[in-house]
Amino acid sequence: MSPPTNDVTNGVVAPPSTLAPRVPPTTNPTLTTINPPSHKRTPKDFIFGKVIGEGSFSTVYIAKDIHTSKEYAIKVCEKRHILKEKKSEYVKLEKDVLNMLADAKHSFVRLFCTFQDSERLYFVLSYAKNGELLPYINKVGSFDIECTKFYSAEILRGLEYLHGLGIIHRDLKPENILLDEKMHVLITDFGSAKILDNRKTTTTTTTTTTTTSDGDPDAQQQQYRRERRGSFVGTAQYVSPELLTDKTASRASDLWALGCIVYQMVAGLPPFRSRSEYMIFQKILKLEYEIPDGFDELAKSLVSQLLVLEPTQRLGALDAHGDGYPSIRAHPFFEGVNFETLHEQTPPPIYPYLPGTSEHEELRSQYRVPDNLEPGLDDKQLTRLLGLGIGEDTDDDDDITTTNTTSVERSAVNKPVNKTTATAVKPIRRINNNIDGGAKIADLTPEQIRMRLEKQRATNQWDTFVEGNLILKQGFVNKRKGLFTRRRMLLLTTGPHLYYIDPFNMVLKGEIPWSPELRVEPKNFKIFFVHTPNRTYYLEDPEGFALEWCRAIEEMRVHCYGLQETTAA
Ligand code: ATP
Numbered sequence: 001m002s003p004p005t006n007d008v009t010n011g012v013v014a015p016p017s018t019l020a021p022r023v024p025p026t027t028n029p030t031l032t033t034i035n036p037p038s039h040k041r042t043p044k045d046f047i048f049g050k051v052i053g054e055g056s057f058s059t060v061y062i063a064k065d066i067h068t069s070k071e072y073a074i075k076v077c078e079k080r081h082i083l084k085e086k087k088s089e090y091v092k093l094e095k096d097v098l099n100m101l102a103d104a105k106h107s108f109v110r111l112f113c114t115f116q117d118s119e120r121l122y123f124v125l126s127y128a129k130n131g132e133l134l135p136y137i138n139k140v141g142s143f144d145i146e147c148t149k150f151y152s153a154e155i156l157r158g159l160e161y162l163h164g165l166g167i168i169h170r171d172l173k174p175e176n177i178l179l180d181e182k183m184h185v186l187i188t189d190f191g192s193a194k195i196l197d198n199r200k201t202t203t204t205t206t207t208t209t210t211t212t213s214d215g216d217p218d219a220q221q222q223q224y225r226r227e228r229r230g231s232f233v234g235t236a237q238y239v240s241p242e243l244l245t246d247k248t249a250s251r252a253s254d255l256w257a258l259g260c261i262v263y264q265m266v267a268g269l270p271p272f273r274s275r276s277e278y279m280i281f282q283k284i285l286k287l288e289y290e291i292p293d294g295f296d297e298l299a300k301s302l303v304s305q306l307l308v309l310e311p312t313q314r315l316g317a318l319d320a321h322g323d324g325y326p327s328i329r330a331h332p333f334f335e336g337v338n339f340e341t342l343h344e345q346t347p348p349p350i351y352p353y354l355p356g357t358s359e360h361e362e363l364r365s366q367y368r369v370p371d372n373l374e375p376g377l378d379d380k381q382l383t384r385l386l387g388l389g390i391g392e393d394t395d396d397d398d399d400i401t402t403t404n405t406t407s408v409e410r411s412a413v414n415k416p417v418n419k420t421t422a423t424a425v426k427p428i429r430r431i432n433n434n435i436d437g438g439a440k441i442a443d444l445t446p447e448q449i450r451m452r453l454e455k456q457r458a459t460n461q462w463d464t465f466v467e468g469n470l471i472l473k474q475g476f477v478n479k480r481k482g483l484f485t486r487r488r489m490l491l492l493t494t495g496p497h498l499y500y501i502d503p504f505n506m507v508l509k510g511e512i513p514w515s516p517e518l519r520v521e522p523k524n525f526k527i528f529f530v531h532t533p534n535r536t537y538y539l540e541d542p543e544g545f546a547l548e549w550c551r552a553i554e555e556m557r558v559h560c561y562g563l564q565e566t567t568a569a
Contacts, residue, residue, distance in 0.1 A: 041115045046074060052131075054132040057081045057091075062127060074111065075123040082121070090191040091121065096124075097190035100165055106343040107158035109178060109188040127493035128178030130184045135374055137174055139535045141268050142355050143162055145296050148265040151177075152302075153259060153337045156483045160324035162187070163251045166196040170249055171234045172257035174264060183347040192234055194249060236277040237270040241284050241309050249322075252311035255328075259314075261305025266299045266355075267292055270480015271307065285309075292483035294355045298333040305331070352529060352536035355483055441494060442559050449494070465501050465508045469493035473552045475545060476503065477508065480538040490539065490549075496556045498530070513538050516561040519552040 009027050032150065039045075046063040052073060053060040063074040073273035074344040098111035109125040137143065141152065162169060169176075171192040179188040234243065242248050263271045271289035274280045283289065287309055305315035306328075306411050314319065316325035320527060329339055338345070442453070453470050454462050462474060473492040477501060478485045488500040488509065498512040512518075512530050523530040528546040530553065541549060 001481060027321055041113055041122075041124065043115075045119065046072070046124075048074070057085050057087050063124075071127045071151060073109075073125045073127040077121045077123075079116075079119055079121060081280070087191075088427055093193060093195075094189075094191045095123070097167055097193045097195065098125075100189075100195070101162075107154065107161055107185060107569050109186045116235055125178070125188075126186065129181040130179035130183055132175050133179060133185070134174035135175040135534065136179070137265060137348050137482075140350055140352045141536065141538055142353060143265040143350065144348075144353045144355075145266075145299065147221060147350055148262065148296075148299060149334065149337060150342070150345075150348050151185060151265060152258070152262045153334060154262065154342055155169065155187070156325060157339055157342060158185060158187045159251075159254050159258060160469045163254070164322050164324070166250055168194045168251055169254050169257075170243075171238070172254050172261065173235050173238045174261060175235075177261075183350075184343055223433055236280045237272055239281070239284065239289075240311065242311050244281050244285060250311055250317075252314045252317040255306050255314045255325075256311070259303050260522050261387065262299060263289070263303045266482070267301075267484065269484060271303070283385065291450060294295065299332075299336075300329050302328075302333040304356065321457055354480060354523075354527070354529075354538045384454075400497070439554055440559070441470075442555075462489060462501065462556070465499055466491055466493045466497065467495075469495045472556070473549065475541060475543065477549075478540040478542065480540065485540075492549075493550055496560050497552070514557075514560070516557070518553075518557055520553045522546050 012409060013215050041368070045066055049064065050061040051059055055075075058075050058077045060073050060075045063072050064070070065072065082091055091204070095111070095114060098109070101108045102111065104110075109128060112124040114125070115122050115125065142400060155172075159169070159172075167190075169187070169190065169192070171189060172187070176187065178188050182188050234257075238257040238260045240253040242250070243253060260270050261273070265418040272280050272283045274283060287307065289307065291303075308314045315331065316328040319325050319327050328334070329337075449470055453468070456471055460471060460474075462471060471491050471493050475490055477488055477490045477500075478489045481491075481558050486509075487503060489503045491499040491501070492495070493499065498514065500509050500511070501507065502509050513532055515533060515535075517531075517533050519531045521531060523529065524546065525544040526542065526546050527538070527540050530539065530549050539549070540546075
C-alpha cells in the first residue's frame, strides 16, 4: 500500500490526545451512551470475549461494556507491531475516516471511541454480528437477483455517502462488507482509503511510475514484482485499471469495485481471476472477463457499464459530486428499489440457490440451515472468519469452465422436479459406480474392508487421494459454484470423507467437510445439493445417479453419527 500523501501526519502512532474519544462525551450522543460522563475508557471497562478476526497488524475481539452490557468489536493493535511494519499512517487514516463517518446513520462500521495503554491501541467499533459478506456468497454459490439487488443497493448507498464526504475507499470487496445483526451492510476497513482534497476528484498514489519493458512478458513480470511492493492499494481482484496504469484513483475506482462485487454476487466468483496477481492485472487491463451462461441480463448491463476501462465513462462517474449516483440508481437493474428506506427494510433471505442456464429456470433449495451461518465462535467459525477454509473448497482458481452442458442434458437437468417425485421414483439405471455392488459400510466386516482396501490399492487409480480410506462410491460429477462448473471425480470413503479431484490434472482439490449437520438434497436425477453448515455444494451427476449419491451419503451419515435418516428434501 502506498503511504497516503496528505491528510495524515507522518511518524509514529498517534499521540494520546488524538486517541481520546472523538468529541467530548457531553456533545456526542454516541459517546454518551458508551461513556458515563468524564470517564475515559480503559481495557478494564470491557470484558474481552473471543477473537472474531485478525488483520495484518490487529486482532479483533468481541467485548462487552461492563457498564452498559453492550457488545462491541474491539480492534486491538500492538504499537510495537505497527511501528515495525510501518503502519502508523494506515492506523491513523482508518481512525480519521471512521471519525468522519461518525454521523452516518447506517452503512458503516461505527467507531465509538479509542483509547490506548502503553502497548496497544484500542478501537471500539460496532459489532457486525453476521461477519463478512464473502462467506455468504461462498456458502450459497450465488445470490438470487432479489438479494443481489438489495445488497448492491446498500453498498451503492454507502458509496454515495462516502464519496459525498470526499472519501474513496480503494479496497472495496466482499471481505470488507460486514453484516449487522439484521443482515444490513456495514462497510469497513478504511486503512487504504483516500480523503480527497475538496478541489480534487482524483488522487495519485506516491509510487514509482511504471515504465514498459518492451513487451517481454518475463521482464514485465520481473518489473511488476519489483514494483508490487508499496505500489498498489487494494486487492488484486477488485483493483481498477487506472490504479494499475496511472497509479491514480478516483471515486470511479470504487464504482469499478462495485461492478466486480455485483458480478460476484450473481456469478459466484469475481470477474477477474487467475493464479497470479500479475495475470489478474493483465486481465483487468485488457478488460478480459466473461459473462457466463445464465447471468441475469439487467445485472449484466449494470456490470458492463461499471467495468469500463476509462474511469470517466463508468456509469455514475459524471454524476454531480455530493448528489449520490442518480444515474446508477436509475439503471433498470434497480427498478423497484426504494433507496431511501433500505435500512428499514428486511433484507431478503440468502437461501441456497442454483442459478439456471439462460434457457431454464433456477433450482431453489427447500433446505433451510437453522440460522444464517453456524452460531458460536469456535475454531471452525474463526477459520471461516479468517477465510482460511481449511479442508474445504480450494476450487476457486482459474481452471473454471462455464456451464457447458448440451441443450439435451440441460433440459433433463433442469426439468422441474417436485421433491416427492424426486425421492419416490426409482432410478432408471442400476448403480454402476458403487464399489463392489454398493455394499453398505455397516454390512462389511473388518476382514472384508481389509480385502477391499487391498484390491483398491492394486486397481483403483483414485486410491492415492484417499489417505488409506476405502472408497465406497465414486463417479464424475459437475461441481457448480454460482454460474461456473468444474468436472470432478467425487469419492465417498470411510472416515467419512467426500473427496473431489480434478481429473485432468489429477489433483485433489478439496473435501466436502463432514459433520452430523451435513444433509443431502436431491433435486432431480442429475442434480443434488450437499448442505454443510458453511456451504452448499451443488453437484450434477451427468449419468443420472444423483439419488444414489444422496442415499450413499445419507447412509454414511447415519452410520457414522448414529442419527435418524432425514434427508433435506
Ligand atoms: P488488514 O488489516 O490486513 O487489511 P482487516 O482489515 O481485515 O485486515 P481488521 O480490521 O483487523 O483487519 O479485521 C480483522 C477481521 O475481523 C475482519 O476480517 C473481520 O472479519 C473482523 N472484524 C473487523 N471488524 C469487525 C466488526 N466491527 N465486527 C465484526 N467483525 C469485525
